[in-house]
Amino acid sequence: MLKQLINFYKVSSPRPCNGEALSSSDSQHLHSEARRLKYLKWSTFLSATFGYGMYYVCRLSLNVVKKPIVDEGIFSETELGIIGSVLFFTYAIGKFTNGFLADRSNINRFMTTGLLVTALVNLCLGFTHSFLLFAILWGISGWFQSMGAASCVVGLSRWFSDKERGSYYGFWSASHNIGEALTFLIIASIVSVLGWRYGFFGAGIVGVIGTLIVWKFFHDTPESQGFLPVNIPKEKKEMSVTEAADFNKAQRQVLLMPAIWILALSSAFMYISRYAINSWGVFYLEAQKGYSTLDASFIISICPVCGIIGTMFSGVISDKLFGGRRNVPALIFGLMNVFALCLFLLVPGVHFWIDVLAMVLFGLGIGVLICFLGGLMAVDIAPRNASGAALGVVGIASYIGAGLQDVMSGILIDGQKTVQNGVDVYDFTYINWFWIGAALLSVLFALLVWNAKSKEAD
Numbered sequence: 411m412l413k414q415l416i417n418f419y420k421v422s423s424p425r426p427c428n429g430e431a432l433s434s435s436d437s438q439h440l441h442s443e444a445r446r447l448k449y450l451k452w453s454t455f456l457s458a459t460f461g462y463g464m465y466y467v468c469r470l471s472l473n474v475v476k477k478p479i480v481d482e483g484i485f486s487e488t489e490l491g492i493i494g495s496v497l498f499f500t501y502a503i504g505k506f507t508n509g510f511l512a513d514r515s516n517i518n519r520f521m522t523t524g525l526l527v528t529a530l531v532n533l534c535l536g537f538t539h540s541f542l543l544f545a546i547l548w549g550i551s552g553w554f555q556s557m558g559a560a561s562c563v564v565g566l567s568r569w570f571s572d573k574e575r576g577s578y579y580g581f582w583s584a585s586h587n588i589g590e591a592l593t594f595l596i597i598a599s600i601v602s603v604l605g606w607r608y609g610f611f612g613a614g615i616v617g618v619i620g621t622l623i624v625w626k627f628f629h630d631t632p633e634s635q636g637f638l639p640v641n642i643p644k645e646k647k648e649m650s651v652t653e654a655a656d657f658n659k660a661q662r663q664v665l666l667m668p669a670i671w672i673l674a675l676s677s678a679f680m681y682i683s684r685y686a687i688n689s690w691g692v693f694y695l696e697a698q699k700g701y702s703t704l705d706a707s708f709i710i711s712i713c714p715v716c717g718i719i720g721t722m723f724s725g726v727i728s729d730k731l732f733g734g735r736r737n738v739p740a741l742i743f744g745l746m747n748v749f750a751l752c753l754f755l756l757v758p759g760v761h762f763w764i765d766v767l768a769m770v771l772f773g774l775g776i777g778v779l780i781c782f783l784g785g786l787m788a789v790d791i792a793p794r795n796a797s798g799a800a801l802g803v804v805g806i807a808s809y810i811g812a813g814l815q816d817v818m819s820g821i822l823i824d825g826q827k828t829v830q831n832g833v834d835v836y837d838f839t840y841i842n843w844f845w846i847g848a849a850l851l852s853v854l855f856a857l858l859v860w861n862a863k864s865k866e867a868d
Contacts, residue, residue, distance in 0.1 A: 419515045422634035447637055450629055454569050455578055457627035458562040459585045461525060464620030465558040466589025467597065468528040468551065469497070471535075471613035473689050474597045474707055475606035477696045480834070482606070484539055487827070491820015493545045494689055497552035498813030502806055504556030512560035517568075522625045524557025529617025536607035536614075561628075568631050571640055583721050587777070590688070590714030592616075598692070598707030660793035664800050669859045670788050674804045676855035677783040678811030680744075682848035683751060684776050685812040687713060687769075690819050690841075697836045699760045709765050713773035720777020724786075727778065736790060737860050740782045744853035747775035751849055755842040783856060784808060791859075818844060 476490050485493070512520055531551040538544045562582060570578050596616070601609040632640055664670055687710065695706035720743070732738050754768035784804060792800035819841060826837040 419511075419519055421514065422516050422518075422630040424631075424633035425636040443637075446635075447632070450632070450635055450637075451569050453627045454565050454629050455582065457624055458521075458565050459582050459588070461521065461620050461624040461628060462558050462562050462582070462585040463589035463592060464616055464623075465525055465528065465555060466586050467593045467620075468525070468532050468613050468617040469555050470590060470593040470688070471532055471597055471610055472548070474593060474692055474703065475601055475609045476690070476693045477703065478601065478606035480693075485541060485544070486820075487824035488820045489541050491816045491818070491824075493541075493548050494816035494820070495813040496545050496549040497555070498685075498809050498816060500549045500552035501556050502809035502813070504553040505559065505805060505809070506802065508553075508556045509560045512557070512564045515561075515564075516630045517561040517565050518625065518628050518630045520557055521561035521565075521628060522621055524554040524561070525617055525624060526621045527551070527554040529614045529621060531614075532610045532617060533614035536610040565628065569629070569640055581722070583781075584718040587714035587718040587721065590717075591711045594692070594707040594711035594714070598704050598711075602702065602704040664792050664803065667792070669791055670800055670803055672855050672858050673783060673788045674807035676852045676859075677804050678807040679848045679852035679855065680747070680776070680779050680783050681808040681811040682815040683747060683845055683852065684780070685815050686819060686845040686848070687751075687754075687772060689816055690823070693823075694755075694838065694841075695765070697834070698838055699765075701760075709762075709769055712766060712769040713776070716770050716773025717777035717780075720774040721781060722777075724778040724781040728782070736782045736787045737856070739778060740787065740856050741853065743775040743778040743782075744849070744856060746771055747779060748846060748849045748853065750775060751846045755838070755846065779852075783852065787856075787859070815848070 472490075472494060476487075479485055479490065480487060508520075508524075528551045531547050531554075534547060535544065538547065562585075563579075566578055566582060593613070597609050597612050600612040629635060632638065691710040691713075692703065692706045695701040695709060696703060699706075701709070724739075728736050728739050750768045750772035753764060754772065757764055788800040788804045822841045822844060823836060823838070826840060828835050828837075
């Protein structure tokens, strides 16, 4: 059984190669094969982008339905916080393990499996009222969610050359913002009309559609389609003893660099503020400001849309305007993040356009900070042959921060709730300062590595 499972997910066998045909004198055949290769590359890229966006729809469905679930007495805010954190913790573990597995897998089947399982989990959640079962299912979804990014990154590496990959990776990175926006618009519309259960059903159907798209258009390797590898491996396949020792030494250096851990803490606090709005923003607008589910979701959807802009232009901002320095724009956009949260949380009364402006600023700020604090600044100062280790440290810290945020937010919101005339009344004072304080701490930790320099293994 295990052997059959391994064989099912192993990398596709190569087909007879058309490499000679592409260099032959048959210009018509040459043109035909070149067009087919171009189609397969674009097919893989677009299905990775939209497929991973649909992963996010299945991941964020819970965030839209929290208030209706609480109103029906299904779960408390504390229980919802615990459920949300379970996904982040299993996702963090899965991101580590599935990254290794994806390198050795048929990524079409690997990514399809992850999206199909998380879609089926969403379909089941609409029927689930047990806290324990809900948490277990949501945790399972988190682990299978981690198959998505790993498959996409491996796909980009297999199908695009080193010179192409950076540009395509940048555009693919916007897929999570696309998924967030779709969630806060489509799923919120379904919930507003049909109720919270149908929000999960809708996300599940979106996931199943995404599964079919990925299965049909996301291709494993160029070799499996009869082409030469896009990136021809070097003749030397194994590192020498000296090179292996240098590699291990560089990774140990990363673990011993205080600046890397400080950046990991900065990213963790940034992820607290990011997922505070992502996970609880709709709930906050409904409970504190009286917006409907659809209006609240529309306001929150502005954040990921603007995040696309921030993510795509973050490199240009630092390279063109600040001479490649990340510290100055990280400070500017970190302070923008703090200001946006203050605007969103502390301005009294209900002001639609102020809330919209706050989400515009927050989205732009988070879009840039995800690139800088979420990895790029750590990679800049890590040894070049240990970039993956630096990203791993920052990534695990970030999602632990996101998970702890969900638990703490749920407890603080639930603990400050009173019932007046049969109506739940919330005091968000503590939660406001928790979210704003996390954003401020992120800025302060980033300042501690203002002059950090690149460190190469000796």
